Amino acid sequence: MSKVLLVHGIAQQYRGPESLRAACAPALCDGVALAGGRLEVADVAVAFYGDLFRPAGSRGLDVPDYDVTDLADPLERDLLRTWWYEAARTERGVEDSSSGTRGRTPQWVQRALHALSGSVFFGGLAERVLIGNLKQTHAYFADAGIRKRIQRRVLAAMTAETRVIVGHSLGSVVAYEALCAMPGLGVSTFVTLGSPLGVPKLIFDRLLPRPKEGRGRWPTGIRRWTNVADDGDIVALTKALAPLFGPEVRDVLVHNGAKAHDVRPYLTAKQTGLAVLQGLVGDGP
Known part of the structure; x- marks a missing residue:
């Protein structure tokens, strides 16, 4: 039975729980090893919901041909x-957006996507993929049915052995809402990675x-x-998050290199490993 549960973010519709666990665990x-501890791959599980965003079978593109x-x-x-x-703000090569949203909607949207x-x-994501990612985020908040189904996936993946929940990107929102909805599950430690929870x-x-x-x-x-x-993480x-959720939140900055939002450098960071390790050994308040 797993001790740590990972909750993934968007754009995972073509993976599955085991393939994602093979990459992330x-x-x-x-x-955790960099933090001086030990965690076995078998002690890590993934709460998977990406398939709920997978388009119905067709001969077309993997991602709908959004424009x-x-x-x-x-x-x-x-x-x-x-x-x-x-x-x-964070990249020199990206067109200045200071006046980019003053024109007609289709024009500034096209400039932003470009x-x-x-x-x-x-x-270098294709524009249709970027649009698809935006639509997955929108669907979670706008579609009560999708939101409930995703929450059920997370709650079903928790076991009596689960002590730590790690949520990445939208997965941090999913995990947060699941923890609030079902208190008393035995989970003592919450770790958020690249989280948009504080976006006003x-x-x-x-x-x-x-x-x-x-x-x-x-x-x-x-x-x-x-x-x-990561300071360069746009998401x-x-x-x-401490000013929004309480001073008990420990906010930590890391450097993930070129892939600021990628889940793997977040997971390999010593700071992440230490947070998970503390949840497993139970030291300190």
């Missing part, structure tokens, strides 16, 4: 705008349970919460 074991006209929802456009601003598809952060209005204000007076709820039963972010726009 050894990386986390490396991170600029498909980004009509305000959440999708606002998230795109936020990514563009942050990419322009700028991001050429950024180092997004690694777009993510933070849409959480369940709803934040009150600018403060998100602390998940019942959690003794430790470590939030790990983790708000690097510090």
Whole structure:
């Protein structure tokens, strides 16, 4: 039975729980080893929900042939705008976005997609893939059915042995909401990697349970919460979660190299390994 549960982010619709675990579990074991501990691959499980976003079978493209006209929802456009601003701030080669959203909607959206598809952060992703990623995030918050099914996947993957939950990207939002919805599960440690939990209005204000007076709820039963972010991670726009969820959150910055948001360098980081190790051995408050 696993002691650590990983909850993945978007764009995993063509993988499965075991193939994802094969890629991620050894990386986390490396991170724990760098922190001076030991974690076995068998002690790591993955809560998988990527298949819920997999398109129905067809002879077409793996990702629907989205174009600029498909980004009509305000959440999708606002998230795109936020990514563009942050990419322009952190990357010299990305077109300045300071006046990019003042024109007609299709025009600035096209400029934003073009700028991001050429950024180092997004690694040359095709525009239709970028749009698909935006739509997965939107679907989680807008489609109550999808949200419930994803939550059930996470809760079903938890066992009596689970002590630590590690959530990456949107997976940190999924894991947070699951922990809040089902207290008393025996999980003592929460680790968030590249988390968008603190992004105002777009993510933070849409959480369940709803934040009150600018403060998100602390998940019942959690003794430790470590939030790990790379300064160049565009998705983790708000690097510090302590001001939003309480001073007990330990915010830590790491450097992931060229792939600032990739889950594997996050998992191999000594800081991540230490947070997981503390949850397993139970030392300290």
